[in-house]
Every structure is written in C-alpha cells, then in structure tokens.
Amino acid sequence: MLELSNAISGDLDISFSNLFSFANYLLTAIGSWFLFKKCGVKGIWAIIPVAREYHMSLCADKEKEGRVYTIVSLLFYLLSVIAGVFVIINPVWALFMAIPLVGIYITLIIYMLKIYLGLIKVFDRKKKWLILFMFFEGITLFWWGVSSRFVPGKKVEQVSKNGAKELGENLSAAAEGLTINITDRTVIDFFKKKTLLKDIHLIIPRGHMVLLLGGSGAGKTTFLNAVTGYEKAKASIKLDNNDVYSDYDKMKYDIGFVPQQDLMRGNDTVEMTLTDAALMRLSADASVMERENRIANMLDQFGLTAVRNSLVEKLSGGQRKRLSIAMEFISDPSLFILDEPDSGLDGVVARSLFEKLREIADEGKIVVVITHTPDRVIDLFDDVIVLAKDATRTGRLAWYGPVDEAYEFFGKNSMEEILLSINQKDEGGEGRADEFVEKYADRIKEKVG
Amino acid sequence: MEDYSVRHRGRSSQTFIYLGKLFRMFLFQNDWKVLPMAAVIAGLVAFSVGANLYKTMEGTLMGTFALSCICIWNGFFNSIQVICRERAIVKREHRSGLHISSYIAAHMIYQAFLCLLQVIITIGVCMLMNVRLPAGSLITPWPIVDFGLSLFLITYCADMLALLVSAFSKTTTTAMTIMPFLLIVQLLFSGAFFNLPSEAMPFTNLTATKWGLTALCAQGDYNSLPMVSVWNSALKMKDVEVEGEKPLLTVFQEIEKNNMRDDLLMKTGELNQNHDYDFSPDIVLRCWAWLLAWTAVYVLLTVLLLENIDKDNR
Numbered sequence: 001m002l003e004l005s006n007a008i009s010g011d012l013d014i015s016f017s018n019l020f021s022f023a024n025y026l027l028t029a030i031g032s033w034f035l036f037k038k039c040g041v042k043g044i045w046a047i048i049p050v051a052r053e054y055h056m057s058l059c060a061d062k063e064k065e066g067r068v069y070t071i072v073s074l075l076f077y078l079l080s081v082i083a084g085v086f087v088i089i090n091p092v093w094a095l096f097m098a099i100p101l102v103g104i105y106i107t108l109i110i111y112m113l114k115i116y117l118g119l120i121k122v123f124d125r126k127k128k129w130l131i132l133f134m135f136f137e138g139i140t141l142f143w144w145g146v147s148s149r150f151v152p153g154k155k156v157e158q159v160s161k162n163g164a165k166e167l168g169e170n171l172s173a174a175a176e177g178l179t180i181n182i183t184d185r186t187v188i189d190f191f192k193k194k195t196l197l198k199d200i201h202l203i204i205p206r207g208h209m210v211l212l213l214g215g216s217g218a219g220k221t222t223f224l225n226a227v228t229g230y231e232k233a234k235a236s237i238k239l240d241n242n243d244v245y246s247d248y249d250k251m252k253y254d255i256g257f258v259p260q261q262d263l264m265r266g267n268d269t270v271e272m273t274l275t276d277a278a279l280m281r282l283s284a285d286a287s288v289m290e291r292e293n294r295i296a297n298m299l300d301q302f303g304l305t306a307v308r309n310s311l312v313e314k315l316s317g318g319q320r321k322r323l324s325i326a327m328e329f330i331s332d333p334s335l336f337i338l339d340e341p342d343s344g345l346d347g348v349v350a351r352s353l354f355e356k357l358r359e360i361a362d363e364g365k366i367v368v369v370i371t372h373t374p375d376r377v378i379d380l381f382d383d384v385i386v387l388a389k390d391a392t393r394t395g396r397l398a399w400y401g402p403v404d405e406a407y408e409f410f411g412k413n414s415m416e417e418i419l420l421s422i423n424q425k426d427e428g429g430e431g432r433a434d435e436f437v438e439k440y441a442d443r444i445k446e447k448v449g
Numbered sequence: 450m451e452d453y454s455v456r457h458r459g460r461s462s463q464t465f466i467y468l469g470k471l472f473r474m475f476l477f478q479n480d481w482k483v484l485p486m487a488a489v490i491a492g493l494v495a496f497s498v499g500a501n502l503y504k505t506m507e508g509t510l511m512g513t514f515a516l517s518c519i520c521i522w523n524g525f526f527n528s529i530q531v532i533c534r535e536r537a538i539v540k541r542e543h544r545s546g547l548h549i550s551s552y553i554a555a556h557m558i559y560q561a562f563l564c565l566l567q568v569i570i571t572i573g574v575c576m577l578m579n580v581r582l583p584a585g586s587l588i589t590p591w592p593i594v595d596f597g598l599s600l601f602l603i604t605y606c607a608d609m610l611a612l613l614v615s616a617f618s619k620t621t622t623t624a625m626t627i628m629p630f631l632l633i634v635q636l637l638f639s640g641a642f643f644n645l646p647s648e649a650m651p652f653t654n655l656t657a658t659k660w661g662l663t664a665l666c667a668q669g670d671y672n673s674l675p676m677v678s679v680w681n682s683a684l685k686m687k688d689v690e691v692e693g694e695k696p697l698l699t700v701f702q703e704i705e706k707n708n709m710r711d712d713l714l715m716k717t718g719e720l721n722q723n724h725d726y727d728f729s730p731d732i733v734l735r736c737w738a739w740l741l742a743w744t745a746v747y748v749l750l751t752v753l754l755l756e757n758i759d760k761d762n763r
Contacts, residue, residue, distance in 0.1 A: 092648040230544055230759065242453065250453040252546060263541040267477040268470065279466050280546055283455040311477065328545070 024138035028052075031141030035059060038145075039122075040155040050074065053112065058156045060118030067190055069111040076104045122152045163390035164437035166199040167444055173238040177205040178227070178335060178366050185219075185226050185233035195394045196222045197233060201444070202385065202400040204368070206240075206334070209361035209380060211403070212370045213415055214387035215423040219395025220370050223387060224337050227368075228255050239335055253281055256328030258338040262320045266313030270304055270323055271295070273312055274330065281331035298326040302356070318349040322356075329360065336360060337368045347376055354380050374415040378403055384415070388422035388433035398422055398436040409443075410436065460551045467555030480563070483527055487567040490519045491574035499580035503669040506676045506718055512580075513665035514642045516571075517658045520600055521635050523567045524607025524657075525628055528560055532615040532755070533624045540758045549755045553748060556612060564604040568597050583668040587730040595668055595733065602740040603661035607635070609747040610657070616751045619761070641666075657740055663725055664736035671726035675714035 032046035032055075039059035045051050050073045057066020079101055086094035116133040120126070123144070132140040144150045170181040185197040197219045204210055214220045226233035229248040237244040244251050264273055274295050282291055299305045302322040307315060312323065321341055329336065338357065342350035354369075354377040361367040361382075368385075371377070384406045386399035399406050399418075410418045422436060423429020458466070474480055498515045501508020532539065543549060572593065575582060586592040610631065611624075618624035637643055640653030641662050653659045687698040704710055725732070 090648065092646060096649070247453060250455075252544070253455070253457060254453065257544060259537075259541055261537065263538045265470070265474070265535065265538060268473055272470075272473065276466055276470060279458060280463065280542070281457075284458045284462065285456060 025049075027138030027142040031138065031143070031145035032056065034145030035141065035150075038150070039152050040158060053115065056119065057115045059122065059152065060115050061122055061154065062115050062118035065111050065114045065118070069108065069115065072104055072107050072111065076101065076108060079104065122154060123150050124153050125150070159391075159393050163198070163392035163394055164396060164434040165441060167201055167441040168199060169201070169448075170236065171201045171203055171448070173236075173241055174203045174205065176240055177203055177208075179203045179238040180227055180235070181237075182223075182226055182233050182235040185222055185231075185235070195392070197226065197387075197395040199441075200387075200395075200397045202397065204366050204383070206364050206366055207361055208382040209358055209367040209369070211374050211378070211381045211384040211415070212368055212387070213374060213384055213419060214395070215389065215419060215427060215429065217393070218387040218389050218422075220387055221339065222395065223385075224257070224339065224368070224370070228252075228257055228335075228337060230257070253331050254334050256331065256333035256336045258325050258328050258336075258341060260340040260343055262324045264312050264320070264324060264327070267311055269309055269311055270315070271299070271308040273323065274298055274304075274326060277327040277330050281328075294330060298330050302326040302329075317344050318353070321345065321353060325353075325356075333365070335366045335368070339370050340372060341369065342371050342373065342377075351377060378415055386410075386418060386422065386436070388437060389424060390434050390437055396433070396437040397440060398433060399440050409440070457546060460548045460554070463548055463551035464554045464558070467552055468558055471555055471559040475559075483523065483563060484566055484570060486526070487519075487523050487570045488574055490522060491571040492578065494519050495575050495578040495580045499575065499578055503581040503583060504674065505714075506671060506674045506721065507678050509666060509669050509671050509674055510641060510662075513662050513669070514639060514658070516600065516665060517603055517639065517661040518636060519571065520568075520603035520661060521607040521632065521658060523571075524564065524604040524609075525611045525632065527563050527567075527604075527608045527611065528556070529611040529615055529624050529628050530621045531556060532612065532751075533618045533621050536619065536758070536761065539755070540761055543758055549758070550752055553612075553752050553755065557609070557748060560608045560612065561605060564601055564608055567604060568600045571600060572597055583670070585668075585670060585728065587668060587728070587733050592668070596665070598737070599661060599664040599668060599733070602664075602737055602744075603657050606657040606661075606740045606744045606747070609744045609751070613747045613751045613754070616754045654739070655743075657743060660736040660739040660743075664733050664740075666723075666726035667728060667732045667736070670728040672718070672722040672724070672728065674718055675711065676718040676721050677714055679717050680710070680714055 029047045029052070032052050033043040036043050036046055036055060036059065041055045041058055045055040050070055053073070054066040054070045057063055057069065060066075079097060083094050083097035083101060086097055113130060113134065116130055117127070120129050120133075129140070171179060173179040180200060180202050182197055182200040184195055184199070186193055186195045188194070200223065212220055212223070222231070225231035226235055227237055227244075229237065229244045229252065232245055235245070239251065239254070242251060244255070268276075275291075278291050278295050282294065286294075296305075299308055302325065304319065304323060304326065307319060312320065315323065321344075325338070325341065336357075341353060341357070345353065350373070357367050357369065358380045369381075374381075374384075381403055383401060384399065384403050385397070386406065387395050388398040390396045399409055401409075406415075406418065407413060410421055412418045412421060420428070421430045422433045423431070424433070425431035494512075494515045498508070498512045502512030502516075503509055539547070539552065542552075572582070583592045583596050586595050588595050588598070611628065614627050614631065615624050618627065635656050635658045638645070638649070638653045638656045639658035639662055640650060640656070641659070645653065683697060684701065687701055688695060689697060704713060
C-alpha cells in the first residue's frame with residue numbers, strides 16, 4: 001500500500017521516506033513469497049506489485065476482491081500518470097485530478113483490508129491481526145511468511161491441464177430434430193482463457209422431452225445458451241437442417257427459453273402480459289383474430305383463464321410459472337427450453353407442470369428441461385443429457401440417451417445417484433466425471449464407427 | 450420444416466407496444482406519484498425564493514437556480530430506477546426479439562409526457578403563489594411558453610441523464626447511490642451561483658443547471674433588473690461614525706428625501722450586468738441547443754450500454 005502513497009505524492013527524492021518504502025517493499029515481497037509457497041501459488045508473483053495483491057486474494061479465498069483491486073490499481077496508476085502530466089501543464093488541473101485519485105486510493109485500502117481479512121480467516125487467526133496488516137504491512141507479511149506457526153487452512157486449487165479424452169468428431173445433421181455439435185465454448189476471464197464446454201455432440205429427435213442433468217458449474221446454462229444461439233460457441237447447431245447461428249435473427253422466434261426466475265412485470269395483468277408477448281413474438285402479418293385466438297388458447301392451455309384480469313404479482317407461484325411458459329409458448333416454438341421450471345413449486349404442482357411439458361413434446365416439439373429434482377418426474381422424460389466437469393473444470397458430455405440406459409451406464413438407480421457419481425470429490429461427489437466422459441466417448445465411437 | 454421468412458414487428462411497432470406498457474405502469478406502478486411530488490417541491494421553492502424572482506438581480510439568480518434544481522430533481526426521480534428495476538426482464542425480452550432502441554424510444558416518449566406534466570404543474574403552482582414570471586417573449590409569441598420550454602428541456606435533460614444511470618446500474622441501490630453525487634455535481638457546477646476557479650469553468654458546460662439557469666435569466670431580462678445587495682450591505686453600515694458624524698446615514702437620508710433610491714438600485718444593476726444573461730433569443734436558443742445536445746448524448750449512451758445487456762451475469 002505504501003508504494004501507492006508514494007505514487008500519489010510524486011516524490012522521487014532519495015529520502016528517509018523512500019528508504020522506508022524500499023524496506024517495506026522488500027519485506028512485503030519476501031513475506032509474500034513464502035506465504036505464496038504455503039498457499040500453493042508461484043512465488044514470483046510476490047515481487048510484482050498489483051499482481052502480488054491479486055495472488056494474495058487467491059490465498060485469502062477472495063478472488064472477486066482481488067480482481068476489483070487489480071482493476072482499480074491499474075486505474076489509479078493511469079490517473080497518476082495523467083495527473084503527473086498535468087502538474088507540468090497546469091497545476092490546478094492536477095489538483096482537480098487529485099479528487100478521483102483520493103477516492104480511488106481509499107477504495108484500494110478498503111479492498112486490501114478485505115483481502116487481509118480473508119487471509120486471516122484462511123490462516124484461522126484473530127481479526128485483530130488486521131491492525132498490524134494496516135500499519136505494519138511489510139513486517140507482518142514477512143512474519144506470516146517465514147514463521148512455521150502460520151499455516152493456511154486451505155490451499156489454492158490447482159486445475160489439471162489434461163482432461164478426459166475427446167470424441168472430436170461432428171455428427172451429421174438429422175433431417176428432423178436438433179443436431180448439436182459443440183467443439184468448444186471459451187471465454188476470456190480476467191486475462192485468462194477459460195474453456196466452459198468442450199466436445200459435445202448429440203442429436204435430439206422431435207417429440208422428445210430431454211432432461212439436462214449436471215452438477216453446479218458443469219455448464220448447463222452455458223450449454224443451453226450455446227444451443228439457442230444466445231451466446232455463440234465454436235459449434236454447429238442445426239434445427240431440422242436450419243443453422244441456428246447463421247439464421248439466429250429469424251430462428252430465435254422458433255426457440256422458446258423460459259428462465260429460472262419469473263421475469264415478468266408484476267404490475268401488469270395476465271392478459272396484457274400475454275398480449276404484449278403475442279405482439280412481440282407472433283408474425284406481424286397475423287390478424288387480430290388469429291392473435292386473440294392464440295392468447296385465448298394459451299390462457300386455456302395453461303389454466304390462466306380465471307385469472308386473466310389479475311395482476312401478475314397477485315398470482316400464485318405455479319400460476320406465475322405457467323404464465324412465464326405461456327409467454328414463450330405463444331409463438332409455438334419447435335425447440336422449447338426451460339431452466340428449472342419447478343423451482344419453488346411443491347411436488348403436485350411441479351408434476352402437473354411437467355405433464356403439461358410432456359403434452360407439448362408430444363405435439364412434435366423438442367423440450368429440454370433443467371431440474372434439480374428430476375427423480376419425481378423422470379418417467380415423463382425420454383432422454384437425459386448428463387454434463388460433467390472434467391479434471392480441467394470444463395463441461396463435458398458424460399451421457400446422452402434414454403433414461404433407462406443411463407441407469408445401466410452409470411450403474412445407478414436414480415438421477416440423484418448419477419449426479420453424485422459425476423460430481424467432484426470436494427463437492428461431496430464420487431469424482432468419476434472423467435471416467436464416464438471417456439466411457440461415453442468410447443461408446444459413441446463404437447456406435448458410429 | 451418451419452418457415453423462417455415470417456416478418457416480425459419492427460422498431461416503431463415495438464415502441465408503441467412498450468409505450469402502452471409504460472402508460473399502464475403509470476397507473477399500476479404508482480409512477481403518477483411524481484406529479485404531486487412536483488407540486489409540493491414547486492410550492493416549497495415558490496414559498497422560499499419566489500418573492501424576488503424576476504424582481505431583483507439577486508432574487509432572479511437565486512430563484513432561477515432553485516427552479517433549475519427542482520427541474521433536475523424531478524427529472525432524476527422520474528427515471529432513476531426505471532431500467533435497473535426491470536433489468537432482468539429487459540434481458541429476457543431482448544433475447545426474444547426486443548429492440549433496445551424501441552425500448553428506449555418508448556421511455557423517451559413516456560418520460561417526455563411526465564416532464565411536460567411536471568412543468569405544467571410547476572408553472573401552475575408558481576402562478577398560484579403569485580411568483581412573477583417572465584413578461585417578455587423571445588422565441589414564441591407567449592412568454593410563458595418560452596419559460597415552460599426552458600423548464601421542460603432542463604427536466605428532460607436530467608431525466609435522460611438519470612435514464613443513463615439507470616441503464617448503467619445493475620441494481621436500484623447502485624442507481625440511488627450515484628444519483629446524489631450527480632445532483633451535487635449539477636448544483637456545484639452550475640457556473641453562476643457558486644464562484645468557481647476559472648480552470649473549472651469549462652466543466653460547467655457539462656451541466657443542465659448552467660444552461661437552464663442562463664436561459665431562465667435571459668428570459669426574465671436579468672440585466673434590466675435592479676441590484677439590491679450593495680444597497681442592503683451599505684444600509685447595515687449607516688450608523689458607523691466617522692469623526693463623530695454618521696456620513697452614510699446622511700447620504701441615505703438625502704437619497705430617500707430626493708426619492709432616488711430606485712434610480713440608484715437600477716444604476717447598480719446597470720453597472721453589474723452579466724451579458725451572458727442578455728435578453729436575446731440567440732442566448733436562449735444556444736442554451737436550448739446545449740440542453741438538447743446533452744439529452745441526445747445521454748440517450749445514445751443509454752442505448753449503447755443497454756445493447757450489452759446480454760453480457761449481464763446470471
């Protein structure tokens with residue numbers, strides 16, 4: 001923190017203050033080096049300011065705070081340079097620049113304190129250590145680093161660089177149905193490339209209702225977003241030979257996505273909510289009569305006729321969920337995707353909702369559903385997609401096929417047991433994701449030759 | 450095989466769909482509450498600073514500053530929460546075909562309606578409380594319309610700035626935290642009421658208060674008004690004795706006896722004129738242009754920011 005105060009003062013003279021800062025930097029760097037070794041972080045980061053604080057946040061299990069600290073630090077240095085230029089041009093402007101610099105500097109101190117609080121927690125020490133970190137940062141870090149009395153309760157998680165082997169081949173598009181060939185889906189996350197999904201190939205025939213199963217962070221929502229074209233992956237997604245990605249603007253109306261939360265305006269009526277949905281999603285050439293009929297059908301099909309004039313906020317959880325589904329179904333989409341439609345619903349209401357979805361699938365639609373309580377409604381599904389986090393923490397396909405065969409493949413009797421078998425050990429699972437991903441890849445290779 | 454050549458509603462149709470939705474919200478979501486709030490604020494301002502508005506230079510400066518402030522306040526409160534409170538809903542609707550430009554256009558029309566009503570209410574309250582309003586017109590044939598247009602443009606500019614903050618903020622708490630900070634900037638950098646160092650003066654161009662206040666002063670013919678602060682300050686010193694005599698008291702008695710006080714006040718005003726507030730249509734039009742330009746900038750930024758709504762985390 002002290003080097004920041006030097007930056008703000010712009011003082012470059014060799015003085016006691018600078019000697020003190022150098023000594024503090026040295027103690028901080030050496031202390032952090034040893035501390036990083038204890039946490040399982042590369043020691044080299046200890047000598048680079050800002051990067052050091054970010055890696056300290058990893059040790060402290062406060063990565064979010066570390067990210068903010070890094071970005072704010074970079075902004076601080078940038079503004080300091082600009083203020084330095086202004087000192088030469090016009091001192092009043094430099095003074096003006098000092099206003100945001102002071103604000104940013106206070107933010108940095110607060111975030112550093114948050115990181116140190118996390119560090120104290122990880123090392124299972126008393127909070128009063130924070131005072132020493134505040135006023136004697138270098139010495140305290142040095143002491144924590146070199147003393148064997150300070151041991152972290154947990155180490156920074158090291159992700160393996162090698163995951164389960166890949167299938168690596170695209171499937172030919174089916175004439176009728178949804179063909180998914182995802183090579184990978186990557187994002188740049190805080191200057192690092194991260195692969196969220198990899199090597200997912202499957203074909204869902206029309207009329208099938210499919211369960212999407214996967215543990216937390218396995219990439220279920222990322223998968224659905226990639227399939228719907230909302231967040232494009234390196235992939236080929238075809239619905240009846242139509243490319244979802246290249247024709248996204250037209251095809252998005254043929255894909256219904258019901259989010260987990262009931263995202264509707266609570267202070268509008270049920271009928272007006274559906275009317276607006278119809279206006280937005282139906283063809284502009286549809287007559288008023290056609291539109292009115294479709295709205296009436298939706299009200300009837302989803303049991304909302306009796307509450308058509310009620311405000312959305314007055315509806316029960318089940319009614320609200322049905323309205324949310326009706327809003328998407330009004331355009332009669334071929335592909336219908338629902339993210340946890342049964343969250344917050346009791347067993348009976350949830351069952352009735354899934355029966356409704358089964359009816360929709362029986363109309364020749366493809367229905368894909370995420371649910372965290374699959375076993376109570378599993379008899380209604382045709383197939384199950386199992387996504388699992390492999391050793392590299394990438395979402396991989398561990399199974400796609402009929403429900404009965406899934407039990408046999410995993411050697412389990414319920415979907416919850418399957419989920420436990422693929423979850424990581426630190427999540428309370430059996431940690432067999434890579435095993436099943438490879439087994440499934442071998443099975444597909446055998447099938448397609 | 451589905452037919453994907455179906456034509457869906459374009460931007461203008463979507464604007465009207467959302468406009469309908471917003472007007473329903475006006476009733477159901479208690480958006481109408483901003484109207485009585487505008488009346489109460491206008492009443493308070495008229496009561497406290499209305500007495501000398503458009504009567505003296507000081508009263509005019511203070512009064513127009515206060516009027517600009519209530520416009521900014523009204524504008525901010527109209528729209529500071531409108532987008533952030535339904536951000537997740539907008540994201541869902543964008544996913545299923547909503548054009549962000551239509552959504553913002555609907556808000557622009559709806560907010561213009563709210564601002565217009567607030568301006569009418571503010572003027573009505575001022576008239577009710579016998580606050581003097583500009584007597585001469587510069588742009589339209591009716592002085593009150595000129596005055597109302599200035600108030601409207603200040604309110605609308607602040608409204609669009611708040612809309613931008615609402616689009617930028619992920620939660621209503623964030624928006625409401627940023628708002629007071631912006632309010633302080635608008636008040637401090639109005640460029641007239643507070644003395645700023647000359648280096649800071651360019652920053653006053655960023656505020657709606659500066660352009661609003663300037664337009665309102667120009668419309669009230671600020672430079673033709675008397676200045677009373679010098680007289681009042683000197684009057685406080687009337688009993689000061691110099692070598693056993695009270696020279697200021699003698700001067701004041703002389704002025705009163707010859708009925709010269711008003712002439713003197715007018716002369717003081719004449720010597721303290723500010724040509725930025727000249728009674729000229731050019732000045733008013735320039736202020737309006739600045740207000741409109743900032744409004745356009747805010748709207749553009751709002752659309753650009755909201756186009757990235759898909760990148761919001763779950």
